[in-house]
Amino acid sequence: MIEVQELRKRYRRRDVLDGVSFTADKGRITCLIGMNGAGKSTVLKAIMGLVPYRSGTIRIGGEPPSPAVMEKIAFIPDRLMMPGGMRVREALAWMQEHYARWNPARAEELLAFFRLDPAARIAQLSRGTEAKLNLVLGLSRDTDYVLMDEPFSGIDMLSREQIADVFTSELVERRGVLLTTHEIAEMERLIDQAVFLDQGRVVRDFDCERMREDEGKSVVDVMREVYRA
Numbered sequence: 057m058i059e060v061q062e063l064r065k066r067y068r069r070r071d072v073l074d075g076v077s078f079t080a081d082k083g084r085i086t087c088l089i090g091m092n093g094a095g096k097s098t099v100l101k102a103i104m105g106l107v108p109y110r111s112g113t114i115r116i117g118g119e120p121p122s123p124a125v126m127e128k129i130a131f132i133p134d135r136l137m138m139p140g141g142m143r144v145r146e147a148l149a150w151m152q153e154h155y156a157r158w159n160p161a162r163a164e165e166l167l168a169f170f171r172l173d174p175a176a177r178i179a180q181l182s183r184g185t186e187a188k189l190n191l192v193l194g195l196s197r198d199t200d201y202v203l204m205d206e207p208f209s210g211i212d213m214l215s216r217e218q219i220a221d222v223f224t225s226e227l228v229e230r231r232g233v234l235l236t237t238h239e240i241a242e243m244e245r246l247i248d249q250a251v252f253l254d255q256g257r258v259v260r261d262f263d264c265e266r267m268r269e270d271e272g273k274s275v276v277d278v279m280r281e282v283y284r285a
């Protein structure tokens with residue numbers, strides 16, 4: 057489980073995270089939902105130790121972050137972080153060299169699934185193809201948790217459907233997935249837990265299936281309720 061408790065972060069004297077608390081369990085897909093600037097990416101970056109925070113506690117599998125604990129998490133940022141001159145196969149080799157839990161068979165499988173050309177240069181990939189490679193690099197590590205920042209952003213409908221298939225496959229089944237989005241409509245059927253962020257605060261946190269059963273509301277219904285209020 058990833059546990060975030062009372063996380064506070066300031067940028068230029070402004071509170072961008074104002075006491076954020078939630079958990080993301082293994083075997084579930086948890087989605088941080090919020091408008092632009094709500095603080096979603098900052099939460100992921102704080103968990104990964106990429107930005108310092110003022111106060112609060114982060115636990116991963118019950119342990120505080122450390123280099124060994126961070127090996128259990130793969131972070132897939134909103135844009136690919138590899139140099140443009142690199143070829144796809146070189147990016148995979150780089151990952152294999154730098155990450156202990158790299159799974160080459162899975163990487164090959166995902167390359168074939170997304171029909172990525174191993175010889176293509178990264179700079180020449182379209183936005184959507186780049187997003188798919190970004191997913192291949194993150195999901196080919198055998199980690200307990202995967203953090204994804206806006207995995208669907210800028211991607212055409214058919215590619216989104218292909219990426220959605222990955223979410224329902226055994227690739228993420230046993231892992232804990234924490235992702236962010238501001239476009240919930242097509243993520244709705246994929247996610248188990250919804251955490252709504254607004255101006256650095258958690259305003260709703262619920263089990264999506266229970267919400268549908270108990271109150272007959274979809275995540276989008278709740279979103280309208282929260283943000284139009």
Ligand SMILES: Nc1ncnc2c1ncn2[C@@H]1O[C@H](COP(=O)(O)OP(=O)(O)OP(=O)(O)O)[C@@H](O)[C@H]1O
Nearest residue numbers: 067068072090091092093094095096097098099238
């Ligand atoms: N490096 C930075 N310096 C100053 N302010 C920042 C910095 N990074 C983010 N912020 C501010 O922190 C707030 C939260 O940003 P964050 O990127 O976490 O939002 P978000 O919910 O992920 O938004 P989006 O959906 O647009 O990606 C925003 O108001 C943003 O302007």
